[in-house]
Amino acid sequence: MKTFATAGAPHLRAAASVRRVMADVLLALLPGIAVHVWAFGPGLLLQLGLAAGFALAFEAALLRLRGGPVRAGLEDLSALVTAVLFALCIPPLCPWWVSALGLLAALGLAKHAYGGLGANLFNPAMVGYAVVLVAFPRELSQWTGAGLTPPDLATAAAAVFAGQLPPHWDTLASATPLDALRQAAAAQRTLAEIRSQPVFGHAGAAGWELIALAYALGGLYLLWRRVIGWQVPAGVILSVLLLTGAAWLFDAERNPPPLQHLLSGGLMLAAWFVAADPVTGCTSPRGRLLFGAGVAVLTLALRRWGLHADGVAFAVLLMNAAAPLIDEFTRPRIYGHGRHD
Template sequence: MKTFQTASSPHLPARRSVRGVMARVLLALVPGVLAHAWFFGPGIVLQIVMATGFALAFEAAMLHLRGRPLRPFLTDLSAPLTAVLFALCLPSLAPWWLAAVGMAAAIVVAKHLFGGLGNNLFNPAMVGLAVVLLCFPREFTQWLPPAGLDLPVPGWGASLRAVLTGELPAPWGWDMLAQATPLDTVRTLASQGATLAEIRDSAVFGDFGGQGWEWVANAYALGGLWLLYQRLIPWQVPAAVLGTVVLATLPFWLLDPDLHPFPLQHVFSGGLVLAAFFIATDPVSGCSTPRGRLVFGAGVAVLTLVIRRWGAFPDGIAFAVLIMNCAAPWIDQHTRPRILGEGRHP
């Protein structure tokens, strides 16, 4: 017999705490973090630790300035979740000050200047990412190749040294180790006239997306499906994001597969799966109506594809989410469910 968790009389459904929800989302991210560390080294763990430290520091400072109690808000795990989502979008060996700048933008500007948790118009993690991406584009060209290609990935010591000082000890070196992402590789070589068959002959590509990156995306999808099972995120957003990408790119691939990537290559490249399950599903900056969530997710997908094709950045997830954040109130207004009896005249 199926049972439902209820509170004491009058037996209303038990309310989930903010801390409990944030903890489950962080738990769902663990498979993706482990996969990222396996293929690209422990640098991503250092990025998460640094971003979390800066996020908590800025959170405490802003709570003090606003005269709010520290303990309830520092322990609700909202700041660490913002930090983790931000860090997962950084190169593994990005300099430490990127985390400081990004968390200042995310926590101070996008969160507290709008009134704190629950009042922010924009997704704080994506605001932080957009700021550092626009201000420091060079640092986003230093992505690591996956394990098994050429040199082994740097360990803890080499990663810590690179993050803190910008130097890589022997046998590594930035000129040898850092490279473009698979998305950027496709974009650059395609603009030079190479066909996709020629581009995908490179060892950096796997079955669908980039070597290693597609397994990281699978791990995020596993965590996202668990969140759906727990009913912590609405199904409409990830379904709309991933479904729209496949439906929008399938006709072009069928028309000319030498010029247009296979739809699943779009899905398993970049941060699309992470965005579909963990970023675009933000209940505060996203839509609240069922139809609105479908429109919101489809908008994120279309804008991501447009930016990838014609924009200045190979992966446009952050900008797509922020643009749709602006449109979310308008979408909710025009997709709200009809009230019983609405529109009828006496």
């Protein structure tokens, strides 16, 4: 058997580290967070603080329970990234205990039950979000209505910590644009009638258009830093454009244009920050393209026929489960592999 000689220690350290990668992800999320706060108010800042606190506490407790290095586990910033992604998925005025339960599921079930960082099969943030979405659909549907002044910090704090909703909550809380789109389409209304509602903007959902573009900007930064590959975001975005573009050209009165899908809900966040996760995705270049395309197809199918208006989280989790099989069939063929010597 042939072997390759290696030099003795000390070896050069790799340029990338878990901490550096996670710091880049957090930095790339800042534009989206800023626009999110501008559009929906400072309640998001409360959710980010709560999520970060719960995540660090649960991470420390679980590491100690497993006998792992607590300080190193907290300093790699992976729990903080999970917390931020989870907080960006829930309404700004969501009760505090939703974050607690969601992050316990994210870190306990999806991360440490599989062996910790790098061993998890499913994306932790999406597991936590899926759990609370199924368990508490009412709390997860209370988004600030478009065109209204977002609640200030005091109002948001009263809602998050004490459950004291504003007196005008019936007008403040409304269906998300994707909910409105599904309900209007079920009522056989035309696209022109649907888009006349105030929840819709110029191309996508009011407020969400700029948020989606900010996430795309952060994703380009990750590409530049070589934190992620281009295949998964390209697979998601191109598949959505092709599939929804064909449907829109076939019947523009009933099918939303492609930008309506891309700039509404969490699709852009998922394309750049969730589906592109190298741990829970595919490893081969062709596999990553197929993974992204699968996320897009499942998201569109769940938006059309699923119980929830935005099926991004469930689409990502289903593709996480399929990733090992996709890699099995798309792994590059190694020269000489399969030969019998």
